[in-house]
Amino acid sequence: MNAYRSHEEMPAIPPEDRIAAYYQPIVALDTRRIFGYEVLGRERTGDGVRSLGPFFSDERVPVEDQVRVDRLLREQAIAKLGETAEPPFLFLNLKPSWIYRHYHSSGELHTLQLLEKYGISPSKVCIEITEEEFRGSMTELNEVIDEYRAQGCRIAIDDVGSGFSSYDRIAQIQPNLLKVDIHMMKKSASHQGYLGVLRSFSTLAEQIGASLLVEGVETRQDLQRAIQIGARYAQGYLFAPAEAEFRPKDDFAQVIGEELEEHKRKLQASERIWLQKGKRLFMSIAETGTRERLEETEEVRRDGALSNEASERYDEAISRWLPDLDEDCLRVYLCRDNGIQLSSNHSRSPEGTWRIEKDFRGSDWSWRPYFIPHLSHAEPRTESKISTKYADLDTHAWIRTVSLPIGRELVLFLDIVDRTI
Incomplete structure (x- = not known):
């Protein structure tokens, strides 16, 4: 005792x-x-x-x-x-x-x-x-x-x-x-x-x-x-x-050095994975015609106003693309470059099916820390951008947000689970 x-x-x-x-x-x-x-x-x-x-x-x-x-x-x-x-x-x-x-x-x-x-x-x-x-x-x-x-x-x-x-x-x-x-x-x-x-x-x-x-x-x-x-x-x-x-x-210089090098190696491997993922997604929206369908809908919008008709067409274009996304993709949605969401949220359920959440149409995401950096796509807009890791508000999973530029004013966002370090 x-x-x-x-x-x-x-x-x-x-x-x-x-x-x-x-x-x-x-x-x-x-x-x-x-x-x-x-x-x-x-x-x-x-x-x-x-x-x-x-x-x-x-x-x-x-x-x-x-x-x-x-x-x-x-x-x-x-x-x-x-x-x-x-x-x-x-x-x-x-x-x-x-x-x-x-x-x-x-x-x-x-x-x-x-x-x-x-x-x-x-x-x-x-x-x-x-x-x-x-x-x-x-x-x-x-x-x-x-x-x-x-x-x-x-x-x-x-x-x-x-x-x-x-x-x-x-x-x-x-x-x-x-x-x-x-x-x-x-x-x-x-x-x-x-x-x-x-x-x-x-x-x-x-x-x-x-x-x-x-x-x-x-x-x-x-x-x-x-x-x-x-x-x-x-x-x-x-x-x-x-x-x-x-x-x-x-x-203890040796053990510290070894673990710092291991951490650096993991980070570099993780960034390579995400860079490749972003490139594949960017190619996919072009190859599947998703980019073209979203751009066509943007062209027919009157006065830049958000309408149910336009949102439905955006949702239809996104829905056609969903089967091409792997299971780590939790959410897809389309925004203007001012932060206003144009489409519904297309969210994956725990069972793996997709559901459409229309209540998110018109939401303003410009306040999110990752949003403004994702709008600084160089002209011509031909590359994806990837946020740092953060916890998802709904699922609490660690995710990253990938942005894909669409035409002059649209940005397609995907929230994807990050299984790296």
Whole structure:
């Protein structure tokens, strides 16, 4: 039984001479080198070492004892940094309540005092705000975080997507790094919804000027997943557990390089597949007469106004083409180059049959992110364009949209399932 979780006795306070700071490497995918280390608490025992995580998370342990032990760990880590010729970056975990409570009572920041004591630049430290249920003033907490930032420290938010890291708090704190919760990444391997959420964190980081750090990377497949969602940094047992010493910076360059090359190879293969798919579709609309029938309908429209008669003729032309499309095509529809949909949606049912959804006639899709780039077909309009991968609103499948120019003003759109990476 875990000593810290025993219900028969109060959790034991680890003796100071058995407390040790350990360091888990964080690698940068852009440089392929160790970027820094997260400082983690360990207790040396007769059988080896054990994590102090349960000690810090046990609500029965007085906060004063947790802070005292944490300060010992921080001082060990910062002192070690001062003894290192080329000091790496350190990630120091701090609960919001600890930061808020100490500064509120003393007006001092212990970490900054330690950095000054050992002659370490604050630019070598990242203050990692860990997840907890925080009930203090966010305004005052932000003042403390801003003080760390003003001195040169970076700021990270841990366990993005859980407890403390709501979007509102992320917006207020404006961190330099977002750390993705390991459990979400594991679920993403089997659940497309989680992968979409992870991709959204990458987009969020990009929009606020932060970098994405994926922790808990245990296998090469995990590393591929981290690369796929746009992580800049990775951390986990694939590289190393927390250890007592720092490692050479290039220790993991080979595995990072191999997985980056594999990701590049998959991307290139995927793009070749989609380029060929677009070319085949462009040839198909000409060979089957679909292009000609759509252009003829456009020519007979009066004053450019959308009419039921014209929409029916567009639908008829598209319907004749549907049997030539493979099973990955989910949807086909025709638009003007101003974004207005002229035809119905021709959508594939789960059973594989096609249904016509007339309610979409007249819809304006110019707001969709992929639409405007798809209208910039060079003259003459003789090529297809392909969007990036995104989740379909109706089926939640990962799809791409292929656009095929028709004459001067029409664009035929196809939503197609993307089974590549």
